[in-house]
Amino acid sequence: MINACHSGGSRWAFAVMLLLGCAAMTPAEAFYNSQSALGTNTNEIMDDDSSAPFIDLMKMSVPFREARQLTKGNVEYDGYGWPRLISDGGQAGTRFVSKLPAGTIPSGPYTVLYDGEGKLEYGNDATLREHTPGRDVIILDPGKDNELNATLFIKATNPSNHLRNIRILPPGGVCSNNPFQRVANPGQCSGNFLSFEQHSSKIIFNPDYLTFMRDYRVIRFMNMSGITRNPVYAWEDRASIDQQSWGGAEGIRGAPMEVMVELANRLHADPWFSMPHAASNDFIRRFAEYVQVHLDPSLKVYVEYSNEVWNGVFTQHAYAKQQGVQMGLDPDPNQAAYKFYSKRSVDVFGIWEQVFQGNKRVVRVMSGLVGSTAMTKTILSYNGAYRFTDAYAVAPYVYGDAAALRQARSVSDIFRVMTDPKYAHSLPNEIKSIGKQAELTKSFGVDLVAYEGGQHLVDMTTKSDNQHPNNLFYEANRHPQMASIYQQLLTGWKQAGGKLFVHFSSPRIYRKYGSFGTKEYITQPDAQAPKHRALLAFTRSNQCWWSGCSGNTLVRQAKPAITLEAMKTQSEPLDATAPQYEPINGDAPPFPMGNIPPEAAEQQAVTEGTLVTMRRAPNEQYVVGGNALIRPARNRADLWQAATAYQLRTVVNGDIAGSQDLAALWQASWDQQNLYLRIGVEDDQPDVSDSTVPWEDDAVEVYLDADGSMEAQYDQRNDFHFIFNLKDGKVALGKNSPQGGRLPLSQKITRSGDGYVLEVTLTWAGLGIAPRAGHRIGLDVHVDDDDNGGDRDGKLTWKAKQDDAWQNPALFGGAILGE
Known part of the structure; x- marks a missing residue:
């Protein structure tokens, strides 16, 4: 655990104290970024992140x-x-x-x-x-x-x-009196030399990264924390300092909370945290409690619910739409999504303010599309949400028009498109949109800030880094005229009424996914980075111009009385030309990272034959993160009447040659007496059974943590591993399950063509659980496949990402008993 203590000292003494694990309490004016009007977005943690934030x-x-x-x-x-x-x-x-x-x-x-x-x-x-x-x-x-x-x-x-x-x-280290500079050996230090090898757990951050970041007053941790498509619900599933890597695919990657708070402390920068879209209230509260205790008390904290919930390419939008429709917030699905986002944001703000005991350090942020004032009005007016909101954030990006950019044949053409008023997202029109938003947010008593912004030269239809017009985009981003674009955008932002501007993003390599980095790599000379130079020039000549910019206390606007007429909203289509793109650094991860997977994936799995007998819902239903929804059994004659089907998609052991080799779905329902499971399997070579243990043949494994404790070890009470043997129809217990008692289940296997359906009834009494709506259980379903005798060829799972569930219930998925 990273901790902080507080004592007096100079700016450099502050940095040194932090390096040794203590945060010094120093007047804000003593810091490099104390009067900065700009913030910066972090990058995703990946092996190709050229901002290189960590020394390890x-x-x-x-x-x-x-x-x-x-x-x-x-x-x-x-x-x-x-x-x-x-x-x-x-x-x-x-x-x-x-x-x-x-x-x-x-x-x-x-x-x-x-x-x-x-x-x-x-x-x-x-x-x-x-x-x-x-x-x-x-x-x-x-x-x-x-x-x-x-x-x-x-x-x-x-x-x-x-x-x-x-x-x-890396080689070398830092001097205790200057953690912002990398040195090769002790001879280069006037203070104590701290080698990276011996002090890695305390130094943590790349000195070059700290040097870049220290110009910015606010750090938005959305990317570093892995918010996009992140299904995390329970506090126990948060990122851990001890994980092998903080990188990886969407929904998995993300820096630990402790590391982000430590970075904010070391830079004396206000952190901006985006809360996961499906996080429980307990998760939100514990996160806030950690920040309240460990964040330097001279810093504010910006709090936002998720990221770009309006953006249809993200599962957080699908989640908000699903929740809003289910709650009946609006007959229009998009309006229902905006209203749910508004409602949930206010819930999140309330938890943070309760933890901070009314302290004015919490900046409550909602966000939306820069070109849609109707969206802004919906979000801020719903149930009077503006009264609990301090800032409305937009992303002023300049690019002109995607189709016109594809016709460009020179860098001059690129800049012409970016500045031509006839294009919706040209520089002059983006500044006009900013002005409209500033006027509207002011009427609600809410500040206008930018959660992202800058140039947006990217063509997501391209298939390679060198495909036209990508090379022109790179050249334009390296051209001095891009600095002029940035200077005009920032000046227009200030003049239109905008306040904090958080640019996008930290140094990153220019690729087909965009040229968003203000530098291409962390040590790139400033002379080669026109966007970086423009940002620094702006912040040094336009220091804090609004009340409460510096210091640890937010100056909130007075909330006006909004008339009923002003609060009226209407459905409005999203701007078709607005940037809605997949995240930088590649495609979305395979299901089950998201909450509502594509229908096509499910349709592929439901092949002709046995699986057709399993009633298919149009979408897998997930609630509060990656938890499956188990609906009550309303009709004992048809237990599966309202049950949805969940597909097994992950290969954790051996090889599965696509759905033609093995495909599987599971369904569940419940009543006060029993939990009902049904697993349907299509197998091109069924009933291969020649091994002494069932899991090396064709078999189904069901994992159940009945009280949802999800500990790393079986508790010998209600953590079960059931193995259903297709050879004799019997069930065995995994060795870590409770032994000696009567099994709390009955089962039936129905074979048909190249597949089978396993139906299982588990008694709540035998599991030691009194069921209720809202109860969470740990659950996973695995299918073992053996096509040619000998050991199994592969294993397919619903949730587990490694073949260790037999001894680690923390790898199970989750399921909620619905109403």
Whole structure:
């Protein structure tokens, strides 16, 4: 756990105290960013993040369990993602650096520290120079292509003392009196030298990253915290400091809360936290409690519910729409989504203010589309939400028109499109939109701020980084005229009535996903980064111009009395030309990261044959995050009348050659006596049974944590692992389940064609649970497949991402008993 204490001192003394784990209480005026009117967005934590925020490169690596091209054989993982068991001839691999321009991080010797016993190997631009137990020295050299790529492989590990806690640390360190500058050795320090190798757990952050970030008053942690498409609901599922990596796919990646608070403290920057869209009230409250205790008390905190809930490409929009429609908030689904977003935002604000005991440090932020004043009016007026809101945030992006940009043949053409008033998102029209929003938000007594903004030259129809017009986009972003665009946008923002402007984003490589970084890599010279220069020039000549900009107390506007006429709203289509794009750095992750998966995926799974007998709902129904909704059994003659079907999509062991090889769905319902499960399986080679244990043949495994405690070990009370043997129709208990008693279930298997349906009835009495609507249980369904005899060929799961559920209930999915 990262902690902070408070004492007096200078700015540099403050930084040093933080480096050693203590936060100094220093007047705001003493800090580099005290009068800055700008903020910055962080990046997603990934192996190709050229902002390189952390000194330990392993924290930005691809999680071992996601690196399927680098991992071979059967691998089992511990609770933090470290491989604890690797089959003979197998390996666990990860990519810890990818496509970084030379100079982003230092070349030369890196120290690899680790606990446990095993064998490590390195690849691409990483080579081993020396080895001693627990410590390797590798050389990172970008080579002739001037691009750094590096991989690490665990070739063998001792199951009783497996390799873990691997840290990949750069050469050199920092001086205790200047943590913003990297030094090579103690001779370069006037204060104490702190090496990265010996002090990595305290230094944490790349000095080059701190140097870049220190100009900004506010840090928006949306990307670093992994908010987009993040289904987290329970506090226990939050990111952990001890995870193998904080990177990975959407819905999984994200820095721990402790690290983000620590970064805000070290930079003396107000943090902007976006709460996960499905997070429980308990999650929100505990997050706020941690911030209240550990954030420097001279800082404010910006609080926002999720990110771009209006944006149809994100599952948080689908979630809000689903919730709003179910609550009957509006007959128009989009309006219902906006109203749910408004309602839930106010709920979140209330929790934070309760924790902060009415302290004025909490800045309550809602957000919407810059070009839609009707959306703004809906969100702020619904149930008088403006009375509980301090700022309304928009994203003023300049690009002109996507179709016109595709016709560009020169950089001059790009800038012409960006500034031509005939295009909806040209510079002059974006400034007009800002003015309309500023006028409207002022009428509600709410500040106008920017959660993102800048240029938006990106064409998401392109398939490669070099496809037209991408190269022109890169060239335009490197051109001095782009600095002029930024200067005019920021000046127009201020003159129109905007306040805090949080640009997008920190340094990142220019690719087909956009050229959003103000630099292309963290150490790029300022002379090569016109957008960065423009931002710095603006903030130094336009210091805080609104009351409450600096300091730890928010100056709130007086809330006007809004007339009924002013609060009237109407349905309004989203601006078809507005940016609605997939996240930078690749495609959305496979289900079940989201809450409402594409219908096509489910339709593919419901093939002709046995599975047709399972009644299919149009969408899998998820509530409060990744929890399946189990509806009551209204009709005992048809237990599945209202039940939806959930598809198994994840291969955790061996290989499954697509849905033609194995496809499976499950359904559930409940009443006061029983929990009912039905699992339907289509298998091209069913009933292969020649092994001594059922899970090595065709079998179904059901995992149940009846009280929803989801601990990392079976509790010997109501954590069960049931294995249904297709060979004899019998059920066995996993060895970690409670033993000796009568099984609390009955089962029936119906075979048809190339498949079967397993129906299971579990008694609540036998599970030791008194059911009620809203009760959460831990649940998972796995299907083992053996097509040719011998050991199984693969395993398909609903929720677990590793084949460790037999001993770790924390890997189960969740399900809520509905009303």
